Every structure is written in structure tokens, then in C-alpha cells.
Amino acid sequence: MVKSKTCVFISGQGSNLKNLIYRSRDKSFPIKISLVISNNKNANGITYAKKFKIPYLFINTKLKNYENKIIQCLKKNKISLICLAGYMKILSDRIVKIYNKKIINIHPSLLPKFKGLNTFEKVLKNKERKTGCTVHYVNSKLDDGNIIIKKAFYISSKDNISTLKQKTQKLEYKAYPEAIIKIFRRY
């Protein structure tokens, strides 16, 4: 099986990156993580890139030409899929256009509910019965684009921000690989 060369964009912890690296070592998994891009020099996720000898790039988004650097690097590494995994920056229209329908994102809510930041606070404040995560295609709007997969769980009265985060992330580790398998079934 020829695996699609994939770049994972991160900003922080990188637990989804780590999970995708492990899953992609499976022969039948359709992607290979060939590149990691971080907009945060100190992102813990970079340690996984180092550990698994995956090329990585730190991008300073304050620099004028940072987009060109990203595009050059994606092209150089022949990337055909981009997975955003806790990347806390909006991708420019230019990159979204070049990689049209080739960029996916994971978000810790049942989209279209609770786009943006502070998801768990919003979920609790709104007294939701259920929450979960969504994997979706990326377009130029925040946490928008066609949905590939959603996974949900019921919220208990004992839940707080930290337990919701834990439960949601546990679901994310199933949802992201499943979403990737699902999109490759379509090709």
C-alpha cells in the first residue's frame, strides 16, 4: 500500500500527533506522517517528531513570509494531506485553496456547536447533555467545513472542565484515525 504523505500541524501538547504516529505505523493505515509543523517552538509535540525521526519545522507566524515557508516545505516533502491537531492558528486562504479538500481538523465539540476557544467552559455553561469531538474538512472559516466524523458522550453532573477535556480527548484518539480511514475509502 502506498501511504499518503501527511503533515500534522500542532501548537502544543501533541497527544493527537502521537496517536496518529502510532496508528500510521500500522501497515494498513493509509497515511505516513512525513512532516510536523509547529507555530510554537516549545510545543511538547515536537518531542514526538524527534523521537520518531520525523522532519519538523518551526514556523514563526510573526514573519511576513511565513506562509511561503510553509508552502515550500509542504511541497518539498510532497505532502498530500494536512491534519491540524491542536493548531491554534487559522490557515490562510492561500494555503486552504492550494490544499483544497486536503486539510482536516479535529475540534473538541460537536460542531457546529461551540466553535473557537474555551469549548469546555461553553459546554458546561450551556448545560449541554452531550458533548464530544468532530473531525471536519477545513475551509477559510473558523472550525467550519464539511463534517467527516463526530463522536459524543453524555455529560454527568460530576463533570468539570478537566474531566470533559479528558473524556473528549479519549474520543479524539478514536475519531481522528477513523476519519482518516473514512476519507481514504472515498478515493
Ligand code: GAR
Ligand atoms: C485537542 O483537544 C483538539 O481538539 C483541540 O486542541 C487539542 C490539542 O490537543 N483543537 C482545537 O481546539 C482547535 N480548534 P493535543 O495537542 O494534545 O493533540
